[in-house]
Amino acid sequence: MNNYTFAIELVRWWEANKRDLPWKNTKDPYKIWISEIILQQTRVEQGKPYFDAFIRKFPNITTLANAKEDQVLKLWEGLGYYSRARNLHYTAKYVSDSLDGIFPSSYQDLIKLKGVGPYTAAAIASFAYNLPHAVVDGNVIRLVSRILGISEPVDNPKVHKDINNFVSNSIEYTSPSSFNQALMDFGSMVCKPNNPECKTCIFQSFCEANIKNLVSQIPIKSKKAPRKERYFHFIDLRINNEDTTIIVQRSDTDIWKKLYELPMLETFDLRPLIELEFNNKLQEIFGINDLNFEISFSKRKLTQILTHQKIHGFFYEVKVNNKLEKINPPYYLVKRKKVSNFAFPKIINDYIRTAYNS
DNA sequence: AACACGGGGAG
DNA sequence: CTCCCAGTGTT
Structure with missing residues (x-):
């Protein structure tokens, strides 16, 4: 399947099936940034109440920058990965003090921020500024590795690069913010980890994993962590x-x-x-x-x-x-x-x- | 490149 | 139980 077909069909599906989430009806980079940090390695349903509480307590970058670290941690309590909260606070102060409170608006500037990596920089760039940077998160890795029928471990950097190339070559055919959101909604609603909806999937005849009956085995993960x-x-x-x-x-x-x-x-x-x-x-x-x-x-x-x-x-x-x-x-x-x-x-x-x- | 970093939900 | 989740920082 070529990148054009993938992008057009994906976004067409999304227009009819998109999820309505608390952080989706805004272009405010601050709110988008907060939501993306909260959602790192965190399920949408778990993150929702934290997002609401966070925005209520700290509605803008200034209020967050002026907060005490303990206040931020208290709001983060129970969410895990507490470095996220500390980096969030650190970055709020940095933007407030050193960037005149103006949130960075390019991928290259966003990724310099503490706590913002390739995924989050692409997410903010596309959702807040509609810039064509494709997101690669767990959903995208699963979806694309199945579409392409990747039979190597997805931890492999080369594989990660292939996946990134595929979505990056696709995003140019559509609205970047729609494409990225479609990618993740499709991954979580259709191309799920367990029991994906292949029977009704719009890509079933193109998906290498589906054609070769390998859906349940892809993506392949290489190592399991000893406890x-x-x-x-x-x-x-x-x-x-x-x-x-x-x-x-x-x-x-x-x-x-x-x-x-x-x-x-x-x-x-x-x-x-x-x-x-x-x-x-x-x-x-x-x-x-x-x-x-x-x-x-x-x-x-x-x-x-x-x-x-x-x-x-x-x-x-x-x-x-x-x-x-x-x-x-x-x-x-x-x-x-x-x-x-x-x-x-x-x-x-x-x-x-x-x-x-x- | 490998590993550390939380907590919850689904199967 | 195991697996996985809108990943990033450190070594």
Whole structure:
């Protein structure tokens, strides 16, 4: 099938079948940018409520640039890949401070922004400015690899280039914004990962995968990620008449970048903490030696699956009898009723939801 | 080029 | 359980 036929037929299909999504009735590059960052590696249905909340809280680049990072992370809480939120905030400040608040309007300038890669730059360029840069996302890789009957792993850079060439050679025959949106809508509605609608597909007689009965095997993925087991021991402190706990901000070098958590000790095999470890950790937190505390061991165990890790979370309740008014960062004293002001990973929120039954 | 980075939904 | 999702940054 030639590029012309592909583009024309695809957009014809789309005009009759397009999805109406919250970020589609605008040319505002700010809103389009927000939606594209939210939707990276994220299903449309999962992203929708976050987009609405984000635009309500930060309706333009200035309000986002003036926000605190913690505010942005709180709004992102539960969405995952938290670097996206930090890069979003970083870029908002950059555009606001260094570009006079004017959002870049060419592919070459867009891709320079932190958090904006080839996909997102093409998406913004086409949706906001109708520039002819074709998007290549998971939908497009699946659709085109089937159409062309690509029998090599799609992770292969050469294959990625072939796919990019195919859509780039097609987009010139249509309106770029329509073509790109059609590409993704078609991928998610017709050329689905499982049980695609080949029987009614407009490309069934051109699709190499369909002709060769290889649809269920394409796209081919080369490697599957082994999952690492990790053991996190979280200490839920009860201080000052038990209405206060302590939280700590995570670094930006591991999972859950810059989110908050309960003070934590990691072990590298499955075993409970011993009293000495509690002692050392509490001294690190409080900076004093004569602590008077009581431990109730293994109050609760929760697990969380990540793409490359399985987190085993053990939660210990520790009552501290010393009176405490001050503590040094990165530790923070927080009233138990106020913990929801901070952004936590899912496993901490799961714990809080069950253990902090107000 | 390979790997890390979350959480949810579908099968 | 496994797979995949409107990918990007780091090494």
